[in-house]
Structures are given as C-alpha cells and as structure tokens.
Amino acid sequence: MCNVCIIGQGFVGLPLALSYSINGCNVVGVDIKQELVNELNNGVTHHTEKHENKKIQNILEEQLRLNKYKATTLISEGVEKCSNIIITVGIPIINGNAEFSDLKSSIVDVARNLKKQDLILIRSTVVPGTTDELIKPLLEEYSGLKCGEDFYLAYASERIAEGRAFEEFESMPTVIAGINEKSARRAEKLLKIICNAEVIRADSIKIVETAKILENLQRDVNIAMVQEFARFTEALNIDIFQVIKLANTHKRVNLLMPGSGVGGYCIPNAYYYLNAKAEQISLELDLLKLSRKKNEQIPSFIVGKLQELLISIGKDIKKSKIAVIGIAMKDYSNDDRMSPAIEIIKLLLQKGVEVKAFDPKVSTKYTYKVDTQLEAIENSDAILALVKQDGIIYDNLKEFSSIMKIHPIFMDLKAVIGKREAEESGFKYWRI
Numbered sequence: 487m488c489n490v491c492i493i494g495q496g497f498v499g500l501p502l503a504l505s506y507s508i509n510g511c512n513v514v515g516v517d518i519k520q521e522l523v524n525e526l527n528n529g530v531t532h533h534t535e536k537h538e539n540k541k542i543q544n545i546l547e548e549q550l551r552l553n554k555y556k557a558t559t560l561i562s563e564g565v566e567k568c569s570n571i572i573i574t575v576g577i578p579i580i581n582g583n584a585e586f587s588d589l590k591s592s593i594v595d596v597a598r599n600l601k602k603q604d605l606i607l608i609r610s611t612v613v614p615g616t617t618d619e620l621i622k623p624l625l626e627e628y629s630g631l632k633c634g635e636d637f638y639l640a641y642a643s644e645r646i647a648e649g650r651a652f653e654e655f656e657s658m659p660t661v662i663a664g665i666n667e668k669s670a671r672r673a674e675k676l677l678k679i680i681c682n683a684e685v686i687r688a689d690s691i692k693i694v695e696t697a698k699i700l701e702n703l704q705r706d707v708n709i710a711m712v713q714e715f716a717r718f719t720e721a722l723n724i725d726i727f728q729v730i731k732l733a734n735t736h737k738r739v740n741l742l743m744p745g746s747g748v749g750g751y752c753i754p755n756a757y758y759y760l761n762a763k764a765e766q767i768s769l770e771l772d773l774l775k776l777s778r779k780k781n782e783q784i785p786s787f788i789v790g791k792l793q794e795l796l797i798s799i800g801k802d803i804k805k806s807k808i809a810v811i812g813i814a815m816k817d818y819s820n821d822d823r824m825s826p827a828i829e830i831i832k833l834l835l836q837k838g839v840e841v842k843a844f845d846p847k848v849s850t851k852y853t854y855k856v857d858t859q860l861e862a863i864e865n866s867d868a869i870l871a872l873v874k875q876d877g878i879i880y881d882n883l884k885e886f887s888s889i890m891k892i893h894p895i896f897m898d899l900k901a902v903i904g905k906r907e908a909e910e911s912g913f914k915y916w917r918i
C-alpha cells in the first residue's frame with residue numbers, strides 16, 4: 487500500500503492529496519494552519535475543483551469516510567506514517583524578495599523526522615537552484631542522513647491550473663529530475679500513480695526548476711504584450727478581442743487576453759524568483775522586468791481610465807460609488823491571492839471612493855464585500871466587470887441601469903457584453 491504525506495494543503499496540496507487517495511494511497515495532509523486542518527477533517531473546503539463532475543467537497547468527505555485521507559498540523563505524524571513526502575509549500579515574494587522561511591521550516595521539520603529510504607519530492611515553484619543549494623543541505627544537516635544513499639530527493643514542477651487540478655494531475659505531462667538515478671526512479675513511480683501522461687526525465691533538478699519559471703514568465707510577457715496592444719487598438723477604435731481571436735487562428739500563435747491585470751500566486755512571482763538568481767550572477771532581465779512592471783501597473787491604469795470616464799460625464803471620482811464585480815484573480819476561481827481586483831479596490835479606497843464588491847466564490851472577508859450582485863450595483867456610478875464567475879450575471883443591463891445613479895458607466899475588462907447593448911440600456915461603455 488502506498489503512503490503519501492503531502493506538506494501544504496492549499497490550492498495544490500489538497501487536490502494532490504485527494505488524487506493520491508482516490509488512486510488507492512493512504513494520505514496524510516499536513517498544514518500549519520490549525521483552522522484549515524480542522525475544516526478539512528470536518529469535510530469542509532472552499533476550493534472549487536471538480537473530478538469527473540464530483541465536487542472536491544464531496545471527494546474530501548468520501549476519502550475521510552474511507553479513512554484514506556487525514557489532515558494534521560504535525561509534520562512528524564505525516565513523516566512517521568509515510569515513506570513518500572511531497573512538498574507543496576510556497577515561497578512568497580515580499581517587497582520583491584523571495585521569502586524562504588515557510589519552505590525552510592517545513593524542510594527542517596521533515597528532516598528531523600526523516601527515516602532511511604524515504605523519498606522527498608518537491609513540487610513547489612522555487613528560485614532555480616533551491617533544491618540543490620538549500621533543501622538538500624537542510625535535509626542532510628537536520629536528519630544526519632546522506633541524500634541519495636539514505637534517503638532520496640527529486641523535483642517535479644507543478645503545472646496544474648487552478649480549477650482543473652484533478653484533470654491536469656492526470657493528463658499534464660510532468661517533468662522531473664532526481665538528485666541521482668534512484669531518486670528519479672522513485673519519484674517517477676510515485677508520479678505515475680496519479681499521472682497517465684508522459685513523465686519526462688530532465689538532466690538536472692535545476693533545469694526543471696528553471697523550465698517551470700520560464701513557463702510562467704512566458705504568460706507574464708504575453709499578457710504585458712497584449713495589454714500594450716489593447717492601448718493601440720483602443721486608439722485605432724478596433725476591438726482587441728477580435729484582433730487576438732484572428733491572430734490566434736494562425737497555428738503557431740497563442741496570444742492571451744488582456745484584462746484587469748495578472749494575479750494569483752504563480753505568474754506575478756515568476757519574475758522575482760528568476761531575478762533572485764539573476765542578481766546572484768549579476769545578470770539583468772530587462773524585458774522580463776519591464777513586462778512585470780507593465781502588468782503591475784494595469785490596476786492603476788484602470789482606475790485612471792475610470793476617473794477619465796467619470797470626468798467626461800461631469801462626475802468626481804471622490805464622490806462616486808463603484809460596483810466591483812468579481813474579486814478572484816481569474817475567471818471561475820475562488821483564489822483572490824494577489825488579485826488585480828483587490829489592487830484596484832485599494833486604489834479606489836485611497837481616492838475616497840465608496841466601493842461595494844461582489845464575488846460569490848471568494849470566501850475571504852472584506853469590509854467592502856457584499857452578499858449580492860444587486861447590492862453592489864445599487865446606487866453606484868459605475869460597474870467594473872473584472873471576472874467571469876458562476877453566480878455572476880452580466881446581461882441584466884436594463885435592471886442594473888435602473889437601480890444605478892444617473893449616467894451609469896460599464897467598464898468591461900472581459901468582453902462580457904457588447905457596446906451596442908450597453909448603450910441601449912443607458913450605459914457609457916468602455917472595453918479594455
């Protein structure tokens with residue numbers, strides 16, 4: 487029987503843990519958050535993942551009932567019961583710097599409880615070099631064991647998209663490397679329990695760590711580029727969404743869509759992970775730096791555009807009330823980490839604007855968050871349509887305008903409605 491301990495029970499760790507238990511393993515999920523662990527052991531999760539039409543909430547309840555999954559705050563408990571340990575603890579970026587303390591403390595705790603023949607598989611996205619230069623020495627120092635001989639260490643980048651986790655654990659080709667041949671073989675075997683797609687072996691862990699950052703950075707640059715294009719098409723009075731749709735009919739073009747900015751844990755952090763290493767080797771990352779800066783400036787551009795639109799109809803932003811619809815960092819997600827919506831709201835609040843925001847999927851509590859979409863829209867001067875979400879409706883335009891203040895504005899960051907229909911319902915309409 488396969489035993490797996492998964493450290494970190496967040497957006498990656500929980501569905502990963504449940505994937506292993508669905509596939510017959512006994513799984514211990516470890517997280518430092520006591521409240522989260524209590525919720526999980528009571529069968530409660532706020533995640534929106536699904537597996538074959540079954541909600542993650544139901545999968546969790548089922549696996550708890552079958553005794554295949556258990557959550558705990560104790561790494562010692564997980565490592566004692568399991569010989570396969572998977573790390574999904576992240577590296578936050580604080581003021582542009584990679585903050586390793588969570589990852590380090592999880593590794594030290596694992597090391598203190600490590601047994602001979604255990605495998606540690608890192609799935610966190612890291613600064614290139616982290617596994618060799620930080621994780622391996624910590625494991626050896628605090629366990630007193632020799633890596634590659636007494637225990638095994640490997641890295642497999644995590645490539646899932648939130649909302650498609652279960653499906654992508656199975657179907658996404660996975661790239662791995664080990665500290666030595668035996669480590670790589672053990673990791674391959676562990677991955678193949680849940681992954682039906684190719685497991686691709688790389689020459690070194692550093693290559694896999696770097697490839698993962700590159701995957702995320704190509705999206706950051708792609709989005710920065712289409713945002714710049716959006717300014718160009720706006721000036722030409724043509725629709726950016728149509729331009730991109732046409733360009734994407736070319737078989738070798740894959741442009742992403744512009745929107746309210748780039749959020750979540752993965753893409754905004756990627757530049758800073760690479761830069762942490764680039765600084766050590768005195769390398770400038772001009773293009774990547776500029777792309778990141780451009781993406782970080784989108785919320786402020788949107789607030790500036792809103793101010794412009796309000797002025798054009800004789801309104802003062804400071805006296806306005808704005809309905810922000812969608813708080814999540816992307817469509818159909820409950821994740822509001824580093825969400826552009828939160829940044830936009832922060833900028834609006836700094837200007838003294840009254841903000842009411844609505845998102846039925848985001849569970850975080852905010853003072854400006856309201857329970858219904860109409861409550862957010864009522865008496866507002868403008869609607870900011872930031873994400874598509876189950877439970878958010880954009881096409882009741884007549885009803886919206888009838889409860890808003892005079893000369894309402896609709897700022898459409900997602901092309902959710904058309905200019906003509908918006909204008910017919912009395913809106914001044916702007917699309918990214």
Ligand SMILES: NC(=O)c1ccc[n+]([C@@H]2O[C@H](COP(=O)([O-])OP(=O)(O)OC[C@H]3O[C@@H](n4cnc5c(N)ncnc54)[C@H](O)[C@@H]3O)[C@@H](O)[C@H]2O)c1
Nearest residue numbers: 494495496497498517518574575576588592610611644648
């Ligand atoms: N979210 C995604 O879609 C995604 C996709 C690919 C890769 N990744 C990477 O996977 C990693 C995890 O991302 P996530 O979105 O699941 O993050 P998350 O914040 O949702 O989950 C991480 C969890 O680790 C826990 N944790 C922190 N320190 C701990 C410790 N010492 N011991 C035990 N638990 C600890 C936190 O409490 C948290 O619940 C990150 O490196 C991220 O970059 C994420």
